[in-house]
Amino acid sequence: MFNRDRWKEILEVLSSNVFRTLATSFGVGWGIFILIILLAAGKGLENGIRADFGDIATNTMFMWSRNTTMSYKGLPKGRRFSFKLEDVQAIKDNVPNLRFISPRNQLGGFGGGNNVVRGLKTGAFNVYGDYPEIIRQEPMTITSGRFVNHNDIQDKRKVAIIGDGVKNELYDQGETVLGTYVKIQGVNFMVVGTYQKKDDGGGEEGQKEIYVPFTSFSQAFNMGNDVGWMAITALDGNSISKLKEKIVSVVKEKRKVHPDDKRAVGYFDLYEQYNRVESLFGALRWVAYFVGVLVLLSGIIGVSNIMLIVIKERTKEIGIRRALGEAPWSIKKQILMESIFLTIISGMIGIVFGAAFIYGVNAVLDSVGPVDMFVNPSVSLGVVVSALIILIFSGLLAGFIPAQSAIKIRPIEALRTE
Amino acid sequence: MIQIKDLHKSYKMGKNSLHVLKGINFNVEEGELVAIMGSSGSGKSTLLNILGMLDSSDSGEYILDNVPIKDLNETKAARYRNKFLGFVFQSFNLINYKSAAENVALPLYYQKVPRKERQEKALKYLEQVGLKEWAGHLPSELSGGQKQRVAIARALAAEPKVLLADEPTGALDSKTSYEVMDLIQKINDAGNTILIVTHEPDIADMCKRIVHLKDGVIIEDKKIEQVRAEQYV
Numbered sequence: 001m002f003n004r005d006r007w008k009e010i011l012e013v014l015s016s017n018v019f020r021t022l023a024t025s026f027g028v029g030w031g032i033f034i035l036i037i038l039l040a041a042g043k044g045l046e047n048g049i050r051a052d053f054g055d056i057a058t059n060t061m062f063m064w065s066r067n068t069t070m071s072y073k074g075l076p077k078g079r080r081f082s083f084k085l086e087d088v089q090a091i092k093d094n095v096p097n098l099r100f101i102s103p104r105n106q107l108g109g110f111g112g113g114n115n116v117v118r119g120l121k122t123g124a125f126n127v128y129g130d131y132p133e134i135i136r137q138e139p140m141t142i143t144s145g146r147f148v149n150h151n152d153i154q155d156k157r158k159v160a161i162i163g164d165g166v167k168n169e170l171y172d173q174g175e176t177v178l179g180t181y182v183k184i185q186g187v188n189f190m191v192v193g194t195y196q197k198k199d200d201g202g203g204e205e206g207q208k209e210i211y212v213p214f215t216s217f218s219q220a221f222n223m224g225n226d227v228g229w230m231a232i233t234a235l236d237g238n239s240i241s242k243l244k245e246k247i248v249s250v251v252k253e254k255r256k257v258h259p260d261d262k263r264a265v266g267y268f269d270l271y272e273q274y275n276r277v278e279s280l281f282g283a284l285r286w287v288a289y290f291v292g293v294l295v296l297l298s299g300i301i302g303v304s305n306i307m308l309i310v311i312k313e314r315t316k317e318i319g320i321r322r323a324l325g326e327a328p329w330s331i332k333k334q335i336l337m338e339s340i341f342l343t344i345i346s347g348m349i350g351i352v353f354g355a356a357f358i359y360g361v362n363a364v365l366d367s368v369g370p371v372d373m374f375v376n377p378s379v380s381l382g383v384v385v386s387a388l389i390i391l392i393f394s395g396l397l398a399g400f401i402p403a404q405s406a407i408k409i410r411p412i413e414a415l416r417t418e
Numbered sequence: 419m420i421q422i423k424d425l426h427k428s429y430k431m432g433k434n435s436l437h438v439l440k441g442i443n444f445n446v447e448e449g450e451l452v453a454i455m456g457s458s459g460s461g462k463s464t465l466l467n468i469l470g471m472l473d474s475s476d477s478g479e480y481i482l483d484n485v486p487i488k489d490l491n492e493t494k495a496a497r498y499r500n501k502f503l504g505f506v507f508q509s510f511n512l513i514n515y516k517s518a519a520e521n522v523a524l525p526l527y528y529q530k531v532p533r534k535e536r537q538e539k540a541l542k543y544l545e546q547v548g549l550k551e552w553a554g555h556l557p558s559e560l561s562g563g564q565k566q567r568v569a570i571a572r573a574l575a576a577e578p579k580v581l582l583a584d585e586p587t588g589a590l591d592s593k594t595s596y597e598v599m600d601l602i603q604k605i606n607d608a609g610n611t612i613l614i615v616t617h618e619p620d621i622a623d624m625c626k627r628i629v630h631l632k633d634g635v636i637i638e639d640k641k642i643e644q645v646r647a648e649q650y651v
Contacts, residue, residue, distance in 0.1 A: 005527060012515050320511045323472060325500020325528045325576070328492045407492070412472040415507065 010338050013310070024306040025346030027299030028394070032347045032387055035292025036354030036379055040361075042284040044377030049277055051375050057100075057137045057233045058274040061240045063247070063267040064229035065255070072258035081264075083227035087254050094250045097238040100137055103227040105129035105217050107185065116210065117183040118170040125166055127184055127210045129217025137231050138197075145178045145193030152213035158220065160189035164196050165207030184210065187220040240271045293390065300343070300394045307339050307402035311409075318406055319414020328407040335406050339399025340392060347391035351384060419580060419611050420446040420469065425478035427464055438464045440634035442478070446580075446613065451606040451644070453622035454615045456631035463584065465631065466615045470503055470582050471495045483579045500528050504573030508585035510565040512557040518544060518568045519553040525576035543571040547601060563594035570601060574610075581605070581612040587621055593650075599624045600647035620645075 014021045063083075071077045088103050107127040108115050114122040128134075132148050143164065152159055160182060162170075171177055181188045189212055197206040218224065232247060234240040248265050251257075257264045311318070318331060358377055365371060427439040438461045446452055456462040467473035468480065471490060480487045482502055490498065504525075505511075512521050522540040531539070544550050547567040557565055566586060573581055586602070587595035599621060606612050606626075614625060622628050623645045630638035 004533065016515055316511070317513050320513060321524070321528075322492075322496060323470070323499060323505050323511075324525045324572070325496050325498075327496045327528070330528070410472075412467050415472070415511065 006334065006337065009334065010341055013314075013338060014342060020306060021342065024303055025342055025349070027302035027346075028296065028343050028391070029299070029346040029350035029353070031292065031296030031299040032350030032391065033354045033357075034295045035288065035387060035390075036351060036383070037357060038288035038292050039285065039383055040354070040358045040377040040379050042281065042288050043379065044374045045284065046281045047375040047377070048371075048373035049281075052373070053274060053277075056139065056270070059099075059236070059238075059240050059271045060137055060231060060233045061244050061247075061267050061269045061271065062229060062231050063244075063251070063265060066264055066266050068257055068261055068264045070258040070261040070264075072261070073256050075256055081255050081257070083230065083251065083255070084225045085227055086225070087227065087251050088230070090254050091232070091247055091250050095243055095246050097235045097243065098232060098247075099235045100133040100231070100233040102131050102134045102137060102231045103214060103229075104134070104231060105214065105221075105223055105226070105228040107217075107221065115185050116166070116170070118181070121170045123166065123169045123208075125163075125208050125210050127212065127217075129214040129221075129223070130211050131214050134211070134231065137233050140195040140197045143194045143196050145191070147193055147195070148211055148213050153215050156215040156219050157213060158187065158189045158216050159192045159213065160184070161193040161195055161211040162191055163207040163209045164194060165204050166210055167194055169208075182210070184212070185221065189216075234271075239275075241269055241275070244269055296390065296394060299346075300398045303339060303343055303395075303398040304401055307335065307399060308405065310338075311335065311402050311406045314406075315409055315414045318409050319411045322409070322411035323415060332403040332407050335403035336396060336399040339402065340395030343395035343398060344388070344391050347387065351387060355379070419448045419450075419483060420444075420613075421479070421481040422469075423479040425465075425468065425480065426476045427461075427468060427473070428476060438634050439468075439475070442634075442636060444629060444636060444639060446611060448611055449606070449609050451603070451612045451626045452614065453625035453628045454613060454631060455617060455619075455622050455628055457617065459633075460631040461634045462615050462631045466582055466584055466613070469580075469613065470505060471499050496528075500525060500576060502579045504576060504578035504581045506566070506569050506573050506581065506583035506586045508588040510557070510562075510569045510589070512565055512568060512572075514557050517554050517556055518549060518560065518571075521557070521568055522572045522575050524572060529576060539575060540571075543575050544568070546574070547571045561594075562590050563597055566590065566594075566598050567601060570598070570605070574605065579611065581610055583612065583614045585616055586614060587616070587618065592620075595621065596647045596650040600651050603644070603647055 065081055065083055068075070068077050068079045068081065083103070085103060088101050091101055092098065105128070108125055114124045115127065116123050116125050130148060131153060132150060135147050142161075145161070147161055148159070151157070162177070162182070167177055170182060177191055177194055180191050182191060195211075218226070232240065234243055244267060248267065249259060251265060252259055252261070321331065322328075358379065361377055365374070365376075422442055422444055425439055425442040426437075428435050428437040442465060454462045454465060464473065468475050471487060474490065482498075485498075485502075487498065513524070516524070519537065519540045522543055523536040526536040526539055541550060541553060544553050547570055549564060549567055549571070552560060552564060557568070560568065570586075583602070587598055590598060602612060602614070603624060614621070616622055623642065624647050625642070626644050627641050628638070629636055
């Protein structure tokens with residue numbers, strides 16, 4: 001392998017017809033270039049869409065109650081019902097492998113009127129009654145103070161964590177926030193923390209929220225035991241999509257809803273959406289490999305062809321070598337190494353150009369600012385390594401037929417003088 | 419050195435079979451310089467190919483340096499060729515992108531001789547054929563006679579038992595032919611066994627023995643008084 005004479009010979013052979021060598025290697029380089037670009041583009045799209053999902057726990061479903069559409073156990077259809085707090089416990093008892101079940105209540109909402117007052121300033125914000133776990137399902141960064149904790153739940157403390165958007169509307173620049181009070185629908189809550197959410201495409205909306213303990217919310221706004229909706233996250237390694245049927249049926253039974261009433265309980269399965277996107281990425285990657293490898297294949301066929309021609313040209317030389325006593329496998333090895341060398345070198349050039357191209361695209365993306373659904377197209381080291389493996393394999397493939405035909409040359413035929 | 423008994427060879431050409439060698443018997447002792455003569459079609463090249471293990475016989479016995487040569491696969495044949503035989507061809511058959519020294523070193527490379535030693539030996543043999551100063555030149559920069567001398571140096575480099583020359587002077591003018599023959603005679607003087615296929619009587623006369631082939635059989639096998647090529651140089 002690391003034989004100086006062999007390498008010298010490989011270089012001599014390949015440099016004896018530079019243009020032909022370049023033209024041949026172009027095919028392989030081009031194939032790898034396309035493969036790299038396609039994979040990078042797929043990755044860019046993937047990164048873009050993943051950024052939209054942010055840090056949200058994707059193995060999550062949201063569930064809310066609607067009107068029943070079937071009568072059941074003497075109850076009429078069209079009945080309005082609400083989840084109760086004990087449903088949470090029932091789900092916990094009956095459905096295994098759940099990580100968080102966060103019952104939630106909500107005030108305000110999109111386009112709602114002003115519901116929060118501080119001094120002379122007012123604003124319309126979403127107000128959520130939540131358990132501490134929600135921060136794990138809907139990540140946010142606490143910028144000062146703290147989030148809701150279990151003591152708040154226990155003692156029904158009237159505390160609130162407000163978003164930066166809320167702070168900007170209700171407070172002056174530089175004003176102390178922690179320890180002050182805001183009046184939510186006439187009830188005073190003490191601000192104990194501020195948060196910031198990663199921009200998830202919803203603009204400022206995500207920052208204009210107020211979180212208060214679930215229990216205090218229920219008491220302050222007369223919710224009783226009612227639960228507006230739930231955010232349920234499965235344990236890692238379990239799919240919420242598989243558990244959701246069970247969860248829904250548990251709730252239906254508790255709320256005396258007909259088991260076949262499909263419309264009484266609404267839900268949104270984030271994991272299913274996420275998986276759908278994931279499988280799209282998988283398909284994209286597959287397409288990239290498929291197309292890239294096919295383009296590469298035409299390059300390989302080119303290399304193989306040229307190697308065959310080279311061997312035809314070198315028939316006499318191979319005959320001489322055989323007459324001088326070179327073993328057939330040595331000739332075969334020589335041809336295979338030439339072919340692998342040629343493929344790898346041209347493939348490397350393809351990879352380098354591909355990387356340069358991606359670098360250029362990234363530079364352009366950086367200078368024109370973020371583009372929707374396309375972030376940081378890149379290829380990982382793993383892709384490069386697998387490209388190299390593909391190259392070595394294809395070099396072998398390209399060299400195999402020529403090498404086989406080279407050792408079929410019998411010295412006597414090769415030496416037969418014109 | 420070489421024993422051949424009842425050697426037959428025929429080529430199939432479509433439906434017809436061409437019987438080229440019809441029972442060849444002859445022996446070559448160590449140190450002999452044998453000319454194999456015959457008109458074209460007499461089977462002399464076929465005989466040389468079989469001797470050179472480039473072709474196989476249909477039947478008969480071939481013993482080279484007490485080793486029976488039969489049932490050769492390509493790998494084994496290559497090893498035997500490398501170990502036992504040196505080839506000189508009419509068309510020189512140098513590898514044209516390799517320098518004279520590299521060409522000479524080639525058989526040594528197949529013997530896995532270390533690089534340094536190979537280069538030294540190549541230079542030694544080039545010196546022997548009087549071409550040391552041309553070691554770094556490509557075959558295209560050499561004259562016909564020089565090319566043939568490089569080829570002879572290459573054939574000698576592996577220190578073979580037998581040197582096989584197929585019309586070594588066929589592509590050379592008579593002056594260069596004699597120079598090459600002078601070289602061959604000197605190599606023979608040093609004790610090397612050499613077989614030359616030729617159809618030129620003056621070249622044959624410079625050998626020590628002439629084997630005449632006609633239609634696949636030996637019609638004449640005689641020892642002769644060697645004509646030294648020196649006098650013509």
